[in-house]
Amino acid sequence: MSHILSIQQLGKTYASGFEALKNVDLDIRRGEIFALLGPNGAGKTTLISIVCGIVNASAGRVLADGHDIAREFRAAREKIGLVPQELLTDAFESVWATVSFSRGLFGKPRDDAHIEKVLRELSLWDKRHEKIMALSGGMKRRVMIAKALSHEPKILFLDEPTAGVDVELRRDMWAMVRRLRDDGVTIILTTHYIEEAEEMADRIGVIHKGELILVEEKAALMAKLGRKQLTLHLQQPLNEVPQGLNGYTLELADDGHALVYTFDTQTEQTGIGALLRRLNELGVDFKSLQSSESSLEDIFVNLVRSRS
Template sequence: MQPIISVSSLGKTYASGFQALKHINLDIERGEIFALLGPNGAGKTTLISIICGLVRPSTGTVKANGYDIVTQYRQARATIGLVPQELTTDAFETVWDTVSFSRGLFGKPKNPAHIEKVLRALSLWNKKDNKLITLSGGMKRRVLIAKALSHEPQILFLDEPTAGVDVSLRKEMWDVVRSLRDTGVTVILTTHYIEEAEEMADRVGVINHGEIVLVEEKKALMNKLGKKQLTLQLHQPLQGLPPALAAYQLDVSGDGCELVYTYDTQRQHNDITTLFHQLDRAGISFKDLHTTQSSLEEIFVQLVKEGS
């Protein structure tokens, strides 16, 4: 199936000489949630702005739903909805008028039924006659999503969708994004909340210094680059490690009452089985154990450090 967004050899150099993007190649599949991660100044906003037609590329091509974003601007832009990070709305307009007006900007005929459907899906229906100035920050952000969906786009960009939103409302917003994906909308989000990407994304892309560092399915990424820690709580404290266990590079903590084994997630389980046999031979017994795995945030930090 043809990608819904295809970026080829994309570059952007500003008049000042600053090269914001360097030879970007990226395909985003239909119906997925794609998280674009990167530190401040990495090029996330520039890349999104080019795809959405707000910034002109210096080199390369971008197609959105098969339309070239430069030579077929109107068709390409009509397939895209953009939810900006900043709350940019007319404070004294009603929710209904604001969302309806956004639909008209794309030349779409009036469709009150669609506007109602969007507002209901975003839990805004009972606020439809409220002026935006009376809404909470979380509600205003929902209005931005409603505006972006008003013209029935197939692609939705969310730039920091839950910035400044409290934890409970953030989780509600995650449910909204998932429901949009379930209706066939392709969702691309940038976020500083790594747990947001870990919770929602099907695939993750990392950008740093204007270059794509990697694009990977989230689960595969965490399996490939993640680390696991096995912690054993011992019956008796250890004074030192037997030589037979030196190869495992175990850490002793908790006043000698804990053994910590760190290993990559690709390592075969029989390595751990062998470790248990070695512990048994050394007369070391444990009363409890637990494992922890690297979060996406830890993997992201590692990737950015390697690319710096």
């Protein structure tokens, strides 16, 4: 699969000496949904701002669909749409006027049919003549997305796109993201709703303190770093894990009323059968058992903590 965005040795150091990005290398595949995760201040927005031409890099190179964002900035930016965190719109303009104007900023000829299509997909068609200031926060977010799509970009950045929006709008937005991906648009998103990244993304990147510490296929990441747990709810509480179970990764929970066994998701032989037999031999009885598996949020938190 070809790369539509190539980031090479990208760095950003501010006049204060703060190093916001440190030699970031990242290739984004054409037509994928890529989730960039990281705590506040990790460098996500700085990275996006450099690619979109808002912030100048201190070092490195970025190619957008083969165009250098510094030397061929007009051609590069024509390929990119951005939905920023902030709701930046002209409050006194109508929805139709502000979206049409955004298309013109990229040198695109007037195309009323395309603008209508975008507004209909975002449920904005009935509000096309309303002033931005009269819209709700969720509708303003939809207008920001419409502006980003007005010039038919091949790469779309969504920087915290669902922050502060209701559940219905969030679902509508992710349905729209899937349609865009099906139409060949490459999506790069940042989000603090990690369950969204787990559901939507093809690949996951984690950035921390300006460094890209991990890029992995979502399924491979879940298999590699995920954990499974079996919780046995005991008939009688224990004060400590019996000595005869030293070969298992076990810990007590619920004031000794539960025994938790953790095992690797990559291992075909879980050892559960042997553990249950050993418990029976030791006279440890349980009344029920429950299995659980690590979420992407668990993996993300553990990764960041290990680097802090």
